[in-house]
Amino acid sequence: MEEEVDKRQQGKDSVFFRDGKKRIDFILSYVDDRDGERKQERRREYEANLQKAGLELETEDKSESDDRKTYFVKIHAPWEVLATYADVLKIKVPFKANDIPVHQDIPMDWLFTPFRLPDHIMNPEPDYFTSPFNKGKIDFFLIDDKDTFFPPSVRNRIVYYILARCPYYKSDREDKKGIKRLLNNGTYGSAFPLHDSRYWKPSRDSNSESERFNLYTHWARFFSFFKEQPLNLIRKYYGEKIGIYFAWLGFYTEMLFFAAVVGLICFLYGLFTFDDNVWSKEICSEEIGGNIIMCPLCDKKCGYWKLSSTCNSSWQSHMFDNVGTVFFAIFMGIWVTLFLEFWKRRQARLEYEWDLVDFEEEQQQLQLRPEYETKCTSRRLNRVTQEMEWVLDRTAAELVGKVLLCWATVVLWISLIIACIIGVIAYRLAVYAAFASIMKDSPTNNIHVVGSLITPQLATSVTASCINFVIIMILNLMYERVAIWITDMEIPKTHLEYENKLTVKMFLFQFVNYYSSCFYVAFFKGKFVGYPGDYIYMFGWSKLRNEECDPGGCLIELTTQLVIVMSGKQVWGNVQEALVPWVMNWWGSRKARNHPESCYSRWEQDHDLQNFGHLGLFYEYLEMVIQFGFITLFVASFPLAPLLALLNNIIEVRVDAWKFTTQFRRPVASKAHSIGAWQEILNGVAVLSVVTNAFIVAFTSDMIPRLVYMYAYSNDLSMKGYISNSLSVFNISGFSDDNRPEDGESPEWFNSSVITTCRYRDYRYPSGHEKQYSHTMQFWHILAAKLAFIIIMEHVVFMVKFFVAWMIPDVPSEVKARIKRERYLIQEYLHNYEVEKLKIQLSQRNEDCCCTPVIYPDISRHVVLSQCL
Known part of the structure; x- marks a missing residue:
């Protein structure tokens, strides 16, 4: 019994x-x-x-x-x-x-x-x-x-x-x-x-392999985070397509370790060189910074303020804006090349080991999408296979119309993102005055419960970044459905073509969605503000005066924006990936928990799990490529970005493994010889990252103005006097009624009868000069130095990139030898197999007719003749 x-x-x-x-x-x-x-x-x-x-x-x-x-x-x-x-x-x-x-x-x-x-x-x-x-x-x-x-x-x-x-x-x-x-x-x-x-637990059936149990035990549990991934077992159980994803993710995480170490060293360099930060000491000094009266940062609601009130933000900015920033930007330009080149070699090795060499042609010819086949109405000769195949008849007008409609939709949604970003910028301009009015005495007046950390700039930047992050998440959910709809409408021929088309659309959208706010802070904020008495306004509206940079510089604001968006996306992504399928599976299997485990069949257990759709890996790649953009495009502003990405990816590998092993049904195995269109996207981001980091160091960081001052305007090659040199003078009497602070907005220490001028960040001639308020020669020297730096850095990094790419072959010599050996053996074994088979056939035939086969070897091939003796 x-x-x-x-x-x-x-x-x-x-x-x-x-x-x-x-x-x-x-x-x-x-x-x-x-x-x-x-x-x-x-x-x-x-x-x-x-x-x-x-x-x-x-x-x-x-x-x-x-x-x-x-x-x-x-x-x-x-x-x-x-x-x-x-x-x-x-x-x-x-x-x-x-x-x-x-x-x-x-x-x-x-x-x-x-x-x-x-x-x-x-x-x-x-x-x-x-x-x-x-x-x-x-x-x-x-x-x-x-x-x-x-x-x-x-x-x-x-x-x-x-x-x-x-x-x-x-x-x-x-x-x-x-x-x-x-x-x-x-x-x-x-x-x-x-x-x-x-x-x-392993299967009780001796004929079953229990590979799922092995994957969970040795791979999916978080406490195995320091162990290597069993890629061959992943490939055997889930197929090559999922295997290649985890191989890429693991390799990317390993390479991030080196970038994270160098980034941490650069950050520590900035942390330990506080005492050498002469300009911050001048800002914090009551004799220098305490006697410099700065012009209001907004109209009417902002008062005059002392430069010494920005002491904290100046120290914070130095941690990221120092000589190490330039070194790290150059290093990351080389690192990204090494990452992509070494991945090509790793991918080539996997292609051979997993029998994926020459797979692309097979996939294009054989793996037609059923949705495409059902739309086909005629047959045509395939020039490659010389066989008749079903094709989809489309007129030129229909094809052009669909393409225009699809890309018009993409452009429309990208325009919607830009409109949302403009809305966030308008929010920043509108609420800054409100925060400044609440914090009264100066733009860096404190909310005392948290010390001297919260300023109007910081409050505006943080709240705007959080709002921008929420908008990003909402637009992502909406556009995802639109992108799938317009890709379905194009009726791609193969699964590979479908994924490539969807990849391009989704990445373009996400690129603008995630990075546009960082591009604004890095390259537009504080660049088009005019000067006191002649400010520039957004859309010419007098209530939206263009933002100036934080007194500590725009780089610290770019760092804040990057940290909030990047960290928020990573935390939200991991919580969503782990929590959502677990809750849905818990809810779906609630009835089964009322019965003995032995009555819960294997197919019912899997039926209650979440379905892994054909776009499951697409979202995994997209998440990692967006992260790759954050740590390469804007890494000059935040050297700790690779470290955050490394910590996230260590968790990501095990979360994905746990999710695949425990929360999803087993996906249908499919082949893929590479990461597909994502490879070209990574190459494009790598090239763009060199340009963006060069511009960040030149135009967002204060590195170039400091170097120009030290080597061209300082008497003793020191940074003494830099702060006063970098600030222009404006006569307070030149303010119009629209710009002048309202009564009660300026601090108590301000006396207009004694203080007649204020300072602002720029290089302009003072009032009374023949070139009043026009740019000084130092401004043009700095601009020339910035452009020269961009050209030199780009050329140096690109030359190193191309040299490294040329030095490192895409396919290891060992793999090439193995491929040649295998092809040779296939030909030799097939040849011998056919010869032996023919011998047997001739032998059997001659047994019936009393004939003996005679085989004459030829130099180039075996020629078999039958001769009766």
Whole structure:
């Protein structure tokens, strides 16, 4: 009796049919509606066609399911079907053990022992030479057991290929097919391959591999964050496309370590050189900064203030605006090149090891989207395959019209982002006066409960950054649906083409959405403000006077903006990725918790998990590429950005692993030989980052004006007197009624009869000079130095980038040798196989006619002749 119960429990958790032999390769589920006669007819036709295609089906009645409503159709692909479609899809399988020795002599290898995983986890399969499967040459390949020859990931990929193309309705006019359309119209509720076990314990079935349990144990748990990733096991279980994502994410995280260390050193340099910061000492000095009266920073509501009140922001700015900033900007320009070049080499190695060499052509020709095939109305000869294929007829006018409509929509949404950014800028201009009025005495007057940290500039910058972040999140949710809709409307031919089109649209939008506020602070804020008596206003509206930079400089404001948007996105992203699927799964499986675990079948467990859509990896890549932009485009303003990204990615790898292993159904395995369009986007961001960082150092940082002063205007090559030199003088009597502070807005110490001038950040001649309020020669010297710095830095970094790219080959020589060796062996083995096969045929034929075959070897090839003796 106990044995029968144990078998029943094992059967509920099994990944096999009731006979315990046929493996379940796919599951279809549906709820039988009373009014769903049309759906029932579709299911009957579809399942009948699946059986005609050679698949075997077994249905679990709703009475056997936990909710007593859901039917589960289990699908098994027998050997004949697998062999046929493996031939069609050109799936590579082993034909000979790899005989090339692997040299892994790593100096001080024992240091890496704590980071290693067991070899059976890192390398779950032996290393073989592989060749595309050919059903007519089965004995050419290393087939020990037909039941296990194709791993589950390959099996579910083949079955999904059949499901996606199997018709469920046929007529003279229309041919409807594909599981995706049946899912969309509600005929089936879900379609998914099964996990091979529970994630927290191995399968009780000896025929099941329990790879999910191994992945969770050695990879998905957070306390394994310092361990290497079992990429070969990930690839074997989830397929190459997901494997290549985790390989890229892991490599990116490893490279971030070096950038984070250098960035931390640069930050510490700024922290430990406070005592050498002469200009900050002058600002904080009561004799210098305390006697410099600054002009109001806004109209009417802002009063006069002393420069010494910006002492704290000046010290804070020095941590990021120092000589180390220039070094780090140059370093990151070289780092990003090394990252991309070394990734190409790593990717080339994975392409060979995972049998992805020359895969792109196969994917383009074979992996057509079912949505494209259903729209095709005519056939045309494919010049590559010389076979007739279905094509989509589109007139030139229709094609141009769709392209224009799609890109007009993208431009419209980008314009909406720009409008929102302008709205945030207007908010900054409007509320600054309010904050200044509340904090009365000076623009840096304190809210005393928090010390001398909150200023009108800081309050405005922080609240505007938070509002901007909320707008970014809202626009992301809205545009995502729009981007998918317009991409669907273009009807791309292949899955790769679909993802590439969507990638370009989404990245352009997100680029503007996330980075526009940082570009504003870096390159526009404080650059077009005019001067006292002749200020510049936004759209000419007298209430929106253009912003000036924080007294500590615009760089500290760019740092604030970057930290809020980047950190907010990373925290929100990780919480959303981990919490949302967990809550949804908890809610979806609440009924099952009322029953014994043994009654909860394997297909029901997976059915209650979240579905991993075909765009699941797209969002993962997009998140990381946006982060890559933050740490490269604006890194000169915040050297700690790579460190924040490193800490986030250490968590991200394990959150993604945990999510894939525990919260999502097993995705259909698919191939990808690279990270696709993201590679070109990363290259573009890398080039742009050199330009943006050069401009940040030149125009946002105060580095160039300080260097010009020290070498051209200082008598002793010191920074003494720099603060007074960098401030221009304005006669207070020159203020108009629209600019002059209202009564009561200026501090008590201000006496207009004694104080007749105020200072402002610029290089202009004072009142009474023949060139009154026009730019001085020092301004033009500084501008020339800034432009010269940009040109020199860009050329130096680009020359180093191109030299490094030229020095590092994209494909390692070892991989090239292995590829050549494999191709040679394929030709040699196939040749010998055909010769041996012909010998056997001739031998069998001559046994019947008493003839002896004579084989004459030729220099270039074997020529087989039959001669009767």
